[in-house]
Every structure is written in C-alpha cells, then in structure tokens.
Amino acid sequence: MPPSLANENPAEQARPGRRADGSGHRGKIADMRILAGDPAEQDLGVDVTLSEGLLRGPAVPFLRLTKGRKILVGEARTDGTNVEVVIRAAWSDENGWRQSTWTAQDLDGTLAEPAHRVEERERGLTIAKALAEGSRNTVADLRGLRYEMERQVADLLAQRKNTALRLVMAQLVELSMAVSRARDLAQEAIREGRFTTVTMRHCEAMNAELGDEVTRLQALLSSVSTFAVAQEGEAQQRFNTLAAAAAAGLGLPALILSLYGADDYLPFTADKAWRALTPIAGALTIAAAIILTRVPGRTTAKHYLIAAGLIIGLLSILLVAGLLAPR
The missing domain is CATH 1.20.58.340 (Magnesium transport protein CorA, transmembrane region)
Structure with a gap:
C-alpha cells in the first residue's frame, strides 16, 4: 500500500x-x-x-x-x-x-x-x-x-x-x-x-x-x-406523574395518622403496628397502582418492583419511627 x-x-x-x-x-x-x-x-x-x-x-x-x-x-x-x-x-x-x-x-x-x-x-x-x-x-x-x-x-x-x-x-x-x-x-x-x-x-x-x-x-x-x-412532552408528563406519586406517598400516611390520632398508637407494639400501618399500606398500594397505569410508555416489571420497594421503604420508616417514639 x-x-x-x-x-x-x-x-x-x-x-x-x-x-x-x-x-x-x-x-x-x-x-x-x-x-x-x-x-x-x-x-x-x-x-x-x-x-x-x-x-x-x-x-x-x-x-x-x-x-x-x-x-x-x-x-x-x-x-x-x-x-x-x-x-x-x-x-x-x-x-x-x-x-x-x-x-x-x-x-x-x-x-x-x-x-x-x-x-x-x-x-x-x-x-x-x-x-x-x-x-x-x-x-x-x-x-x-x-x-x-x-x-x-x-x-x-x-x-x-x-x-x-x-x-x-x-x-x-x-x-x-x-x-x-x-x-x-x-x-x-x-x-x-x-x-x-x-x-x-x-x-x-x-x-x-x-x-x-x-x-x-x-x-x-x-x-x-x-x-x-x-x-420531551412525555418526559414532562412522566415528571408530573412522579411528582403526584411523591405527594401521595407523603400525604396519605399523614392524612391517615391525623385521622387516627397517632397518640393512641404510639409507641408501636406488635398489635398496634399492624393496625396502624395496614390502612396506610392499602392506600399507598392503590395510589401506586393508579399512578403506574398513568405513566407514559410501557410499564414493565421493573416499574412494579420499584413501586413495591418504595412502599415497603416508607412503611419501614413509619414502623421504626413508631417503635422509637417516646412513651
């Protein structure tokens, strides 16, 4: 060459x-x-x-x-x-x-x-x-x-x-x-x-x-x-949906706890914990299911796993906070 x-x-x-x-x-x-x-x-x-x-x-x-x-x-x-x-x-x-x-x-x-x-x-x-x-x-x-x-x-x-x-x-x-x-x-x-x-x-x-x-x-x-x-429009819609999810994740537990009157359940015991957290878990699951059906694009198993992880993480935080609450 x-x-x-x-x-x-x-x-x-x-x-x-x-x-x-x-x-x-x-x-x-x-x-x-x-x-x-x-x-x-x-x-x-x-x-x-x-x-x-x-x-x-x-x-x-x-x-x-x-x-x-x-x-x-x-x-x-x-x-x-x-x-x-x-x-x-x-x-x-x-x-x-x-x-x-x-x-x-x-x-x-x-x-x-x-x-x-x-x-x-x-x-x-x-x-x-x-x-x-x-x-x-x-x-x-x-x-x-x-x-x-x-x-x-x-x-x-x-x-x-x-x-x-x-x-x-x-x-x-x-x-x-x-x-x-x-x-x-x-x-x-x-x-x-x-x-x-x-x-x-x-x-x-x-x-x-x-x-x-x-x-x-x-x-x-x-x-x-x-x-x-x-x-770009889909990304904006996805952001709005995720913002709604974050608001629901923070607002629903606060609303339910205020309805209960948290003083009657704190600090958590084995009996009080499941009665306090079950309604919150149900509300979060319903909110997550609605949001996942509204997310633009194809919803995959990965999205459902992430939603389940967020719900479990939020409930774990509430459980730990309830167990550590002063008498």
Whole structure:
C-alpha cells in the first residue's frame, strides 16, 4: 500500500504537496495492480502507477466504504498509465458516525473492485469506467448504513435500547452530509461531460441513487426530530406523574395518622403496628397502582418492583419511627 495519496484533510490543506514521508514534491508514489478483484485474479486488473499531483482533466467521483468502516468521498483521475485519487472528506464509524481524518492504510483494497479485464488499447477509458462503477456500487453500502440507522430508530421507539436520541440525530446529520458531498461530486462529473457514454451512465445513476438516499435520510431525520419533541412532552408528563406519586406517598400516611390520632398508637407494639400501618399500606398500594397505569410508555416489571420497594421503604420508616417514639 502506498505511503500517501492526495489528501484534502484540513490539517494538510495548509501544507500543499506534503507527503507522508515528509517530502514536499509530488510525483510517483507506487506501482500497483488495481481492478484485479479481492482476492486478486491473475487475468484481471491492470498495473498502474499511483501518482500525486500530476494529472489534470476530468475526474470521476470516488466513493468507497472501507473495511475499517470509513466513508471516503473524493475524485479519481487516470491517463491509462497513472491513477490519482483525491479524498475530499472522510467519515468514520468510531463511536458513532462523524467526520474524521484518513490515512493511506484506509485505502487498502478500495481500488481492487470492481474486478475488470482491461484491454491495452482502452486502458484509460476502462479504468475510468471501472472507478466510476465502483463508486456507484458503494451507494448500496451507504444504503445499508441507512438501514442500520433505521433499525436504531426503531429500537429507540420501541424502547428496546437506551440509545441517546441526540447521538442518533447527530449520526443521521453526518451520514446526510457524506451522501450529499458524494452527490455533489457526481453532479460535477456530469456537468463536465467529457466521459464515455458508459462512464456517464454510472455517474448519472450514482447521482440519482444518492439523491434518493439524501431524501430518505432527511425524512428519517425529520421523523426523529418529531419523536424528540414527543419524547420531551412525555418526559414532562412522566415528571408530573412522579411528582403526584411523591405527594401521595407523603400525604396519605399523614392524612391517615391525623385521622387516627397517632397518640393512641404510639409507641408501636406488635398489635398496634399492624393496625396502624395496614390502612396506610392499602392506600399507598392503590395510589401506586393508579399512578403506574398513568405513566407514559410501557410499564414493565421493573416499574412494579420499584413501586413495591418504595412502599415497603416508607412503611419501614413509619414502623421504626413508631417503635422509637417516646412513651
């Protein structure tokens, strides 16, 4: 794998022509075989020189999802002998999709597919067509990433996972940016219009498919935003319900004890304790059952266990206080 390729990461833009080996000139980077498939087949592919900063002329869009789960968006040029790849932006799946830097190692294997038989007399046209075809094929990989995000949203709606909503929305925005950036490069290639008919068809198909992905990602983001608003309202309703539960938990025992006249029961004995606490336990159980049926969302066994624990804890506090009350 070559040590460097044309790089437009922000850190490199201030130092044009800088290569990974520290040199400042541009030119040949490495000789390699591309379009031979993975694993490589001997009768497929072509030997080219990977170069940096030498080629001019029309570029085909370069879009790849690497083995390390990075989206690379850029352009590729060829004259049949040399191939140059310029990465405009990269996104990584490390800790959620976000824009990131890239290295030459991320490109390992990205020029092997699609496998092509390259005739010597049409090397340049075949290589350009194959690079454009590889970019178009990668749209299917991006579609798979959208399916993954839709699964995350579905799990979030069904409360199967406790994924942070803000993180899901941020990833949707990042993926939308990556797809939009790739579509811009496809449209730019179409506007140049200096390719063969087959190459142009790949660019046009890539543009159309990426446009569909952008629309679907934005629709998904809109749906998640609507869900976020609903979730905020649900959280407020849940808070109000819990506040009512706290008020009932504190107010009902006080009301019942004031009705009894606590002096007649204090300090507690075995006989007085159960007669004093049984009505309180019953009132708290009824209040908890009503509140649990009103809590937004699905009520699980965990909620009932928490409610039972709170009731037992409150009754334990009243029991201990009654036993320790002065005579």
